[in-house]
Amino acid sequence: MNKISEIFKNNKAFIGxxxxxxxxxxxxxxFILSMEKAGADLVEIxxxxxxxxxxxxxxxxxxxxALSVGTTTDKIFDMVKRIxxxxxxxxxxxxxxxxxxxxxxxxxxxxxxxxxxNGIIIPDLPFEEKDEVLDVATSYGIDVITLIAPTSKDRxxxxxxxxxxxxxxxxxxGVTGVRSEIKTDINAMIEDIRQVSDTPxxxxxxxxxxxxxxxxxxxxxxVIVGSAIVRIIAxxxxxxxxxxxxxxxxxxxxxx
Amino acid sequence: MSKGKFGVHxxxxxxxxxxxxxxxxxxxxxFYKQDKEFQDELTELLNDYAGRPSRLxxxxxxxxxxxxxxxxxxxxxxxxxxxxxxxxxxxQALLAKRMGKTRLIAETGAGQHGVATATAAALMGxxxxxxxxxxxxxxxxxxxxxxxxxxxxVNVVTSGTMTLKDAVNDxxxxxxxxxxxxHYVLGSVMGPHPFPEIVxxxxxxxxxxxxxxxxxxxxxxxxxxxxxxxGGSNAxxxxxxxxxxxxxxxxxxEAAGKGVDxxxxxxxxxxxxxxxxxxxxxxxCQDEYGQIAPVYSISAGLDYPGIGPEHAHLFDTKRAExxxxxxxxxxxxxxxxxxxxxxxxxxxxxxxxxYVMVLAPTMKKDEIIIIxxxxxxxxDVAAIARYKGEDIHE
Ligand SMILES: Cc1ncc(COP(=O)(O)O)c(C=O)c1O
Numbered sequence: 001m002n003k004i005s006e007i008f009k010n011n012k013a014f015i016g017x018x019x020x021x022x023x024x025x026x027x028x029x030x031f032i033l034s035m036e037k038a039g040a041d042l043v044e045i046x047x048x049x050x051x052x053x054x055x056x057x058x059x060x061x062x063x064x065x066a067l068s069v070g071t072t073t074d075k076i077f078d079m080v081k082r083i084x085x086x087x088x089x090x091x092x093x094x095x096x097x098x099x100x101x102x103x104x105x106x107x108x109x110x111x112x113x114x115x116x117x118n119g120i121i122i123p124d125l126p127f128e129e130k131d132e133v134l135d136v137a138t139s140y141g142i143d144v145i146t147l148i149a150p151t152s153k154d155r156x157x158x159x160x161x162x163x164x165x166x167x168x169x170x171x172x173x174g175v176t177g178v179r180s181e182i183k184t185d186i187n188a189m190i191e192d193i194r195q196v197s198d199t200p201x202x203x204x205x206x207x208x209x210x211x212x213x214x215x216x217x218x219x220x221x222x223v224i225v226g227s228a229i230v231r232i233i234a235x236x237x238x239x240x241x242x243x244x245x246x247x248x249x250x251x252x253x254x255x256x
Numbered sequence: 257m258s259k260g261k262f263g264v265h266x267x268x269x270x271x272x273x274x275x276x277x278x279x280x281x282x283x284x285x286x287f288y289k290q291d292k293e294f295q296d297e298l299t300e301l302l303n304d305y306a307g308r309p310s311r312l313x314x315x316x317x318x319x320x321x322x323x324x325x326x327x328x329x330x331x332x333x334x335x336x337x338x339x340x341x342x343x344x345x346x347x348q349a350l351l352a353k354r355m356g357k358t359r360l361i362a363e364t365g366a367g368q369h370g371v372a373t374a375t376a377a378a379l380m381g382x383x384x385x386x387x388x389x390x391x392x393x394x395x396x397x398x399x400x401x402x403x404x405x406x407x408x409x410v411n412v413v414t415s416g417t418m419t420l421k422d423a424v425n426d427x428x429x430x431x432x433x434x435x436x437x438x439h440y441v442l443g444s445v446m447g448p449h450p451f452p453e454i455v456x457x458x459x460x461x462x463x464x465x466x467x468x469x470x471x472x473x474x475x476x477x478x479x480x481x482x483x484x485x486x487g488g489s490n491a492x493x494x495x496x497x498x499x500x501x502x503x504x505x506x507x508x509x510e511a512a513g514k515g516v517d518x519x520x521x522x523x524x525x526x527x528x529x530x531x532x533x534x535x536x537x538x539x540x541c542q543d544e545y546g547q548i549a550p551v552y553s554i555s556a557g558l559d560y561p562g563i564g565p566e567h568a569h570l571f572d573t574k575r576a577e578x579x580x581x582x583x584x585x586x587x588x589x590x591x592x593x594x595x596x597x598x599x600x601x602x603x604x605x606x607x608x609x610x611y612v613m614v615l616a617p618t619m620k621k622d623e624i625i626i627i628x629x630x631x632x633x634x635x636d637v638a639a640i641a642r643y644k645g646e647d648i649h650e
Contacts, residue, residue, distance in 0.1 A: 126270060
């Protein structure tokens with residue numbers, strides 16, 4: 001499989017997010033592959049959590065849908081194993097601290113390694129608590145993605161300094177969800193990060209249109225789209241595959 | 257570098273978006289904790305506005321009826337707004353004012369913390385928004401109207417189980433949306449550091465007074481302190497100044513709902529396991545994959561799947577004990593205290609009364625129990641009547 005850093009070489013990366021098990025794990029597998037075919041460079045796979053406090057209503061409901069059909073962390077690892085045979089695209093998990101902690105940090109990252117995951121994003125694990133997973137994750141070659149927010153300010157350089165994989169630049173205040181306008185001064189934050197780190201920077205939270213993606217990709221190394229994808233899945237359910245292909249292609253084309 | 261640890265519990269597991277706000281809060285609190293002017297202003301508010309010190313009342317009829325230990329009630333139910341919640345809220349609101357914040361947000365279960373926050377906001381001129389689960393706005397309708405009367409906006413939370421846990425989720429989400437001018441008045445000894453410490457300090461006035469009062473009345477320390485536990489703020493407040501007194505038993509009563517052998521309970525210590533949620537490492541009711549369990553209690557204030565990190569540590573070190581009390585036991589105690597002493601307790605506090613009804617008869621007549629009567633029951637009367645099959649609506 002490819003390393004995360006490779007997708008940013010001479011390429012503006014498109015990163016898509018979906019929730020595993022929404023509407024079923026078989027469909028998740030199919031959707032990931034259609035996103036790849038449409039040009040996605042990396043997919044974030046959400047491990048559903050009962051109480052996703054960084055999520056707006058769209059992704060929160062996807063979490064609940066996935067859990068209600070019996071999606072579990074073990075079944076998600078099985079799906080990753082199956083999909084790894086079909087694609088070399090880097091894959092990262094997005095989940096909350098509790099599912100990882102209760103599963104067992106050692107066992108969780110060992111399974112990540114064995115099934116072929118590349119990284120993990122944990123929204124409720126700030127820099128101050130990273131010791132909870134960092135050593136174990138690193139020992140299994142899993143990148144723990146650093147999140148930087150509009151409120152990070154004087155913390156930016158401390159956060160960015162040791163970032164691996166990519167830096168996840170949170171473009172908006174609040175929770176995930178589609179926004180008509182991105183108000184944060186992304187360019188200034190990107191400059192601050194670049195002063196201390198060569199790690200590629202991907203921007204997410206609120207992005208949904210090709211125009212927004214194109215604008216952001218002028219300075220960022222990649223764009224992350226979540227809620228807009230999950231909304232398509234919510235709307236079209238099992239038949240979302242083709243719609244996802246068209247949508248992801250329109251965004252990838254816009255930043256290429 | 258993890259901060260705010262109680263043994264293995266505590267910490268700061270929150271999104272990066274909130275980290276600077278939490279650090280700012282910690283700095284402000286560290287400063288004002290030592291600031292005489294701040295402390296004097298708070299004391300004046302607690303005394304003249306909230307009605308402190310609260311009385312320590314000897315429940316003579318209850319003592320005689322149960323035929324064992326002498327029972328005292330620490331009357332937090334007599335505070336302005338009807339519960340212990342005001343102690344914490346006045347402290348945090350004053351702190352928020354000093355920090356230049358103009359807006360308060362808060363979660364609420366039973367509505368007592370929401371009412372207290374709305375009250376402080378009215379008093380000190382803050383904009384105020386309260387988040388409350390739909391289940392709770394239904395069963396505590398009177399408190400919803402009270403908050404509105406006080407000028408607060410009440411947001412009805414319809415996600416998840418629509419109770420206290422979900423109200424906390426949505427208040428955290430709201431704080432990440434608008435953090436610059438907003439202080440989150442957390443209502444219990446939970447959440448990320450420094451909240452468990454701040455709320456405990458503001459609530460510890462309960463045991464500071466109670467310790468002095470019992471020494472004046474009895475010339476000795478009590479044998480046991482009993483309090484109900486939701487997140488654990490009234491209990492930690494009642495325990496705190498007795499923690500060094502090893503001979504004083506500290507007993508928390510958690511909600512067993514329909515019974516700890518059913519799925520319908522909120523008995524975190526009895527049935528929970530170690531986890532990381534709502535900003536803290538502590539015990540939670542959850543499944544093998546770390547999905548938080550949909551908990552249940554007749555009491556909206558105890559209907560929470562976690563417990564504050566300091567309680568988790570007091571349990572680990574065996575300094576405090578935690579017992580489960582069912583809905584039926586709490587309702588019996590609610591009626592018992594009303595009939596025996598002419599005091600209608602909050603259904604939350606009735607959980608503590610229920611355990612004393614079992615414990616007191618097993619103790620000697622010269623032994624002493626203090627119940628922290630965390631709130632009054634006016635808000636619960638209609639719901640208990642319905643529970644008993646009467647068709648009463650507010
Ligand atoms: C009267 C009363 N007691 C107790 C509680 C439970 O909270 P805590 O455990 O933080 O004291 C509540 C919460 O709403 C309450 O209203």
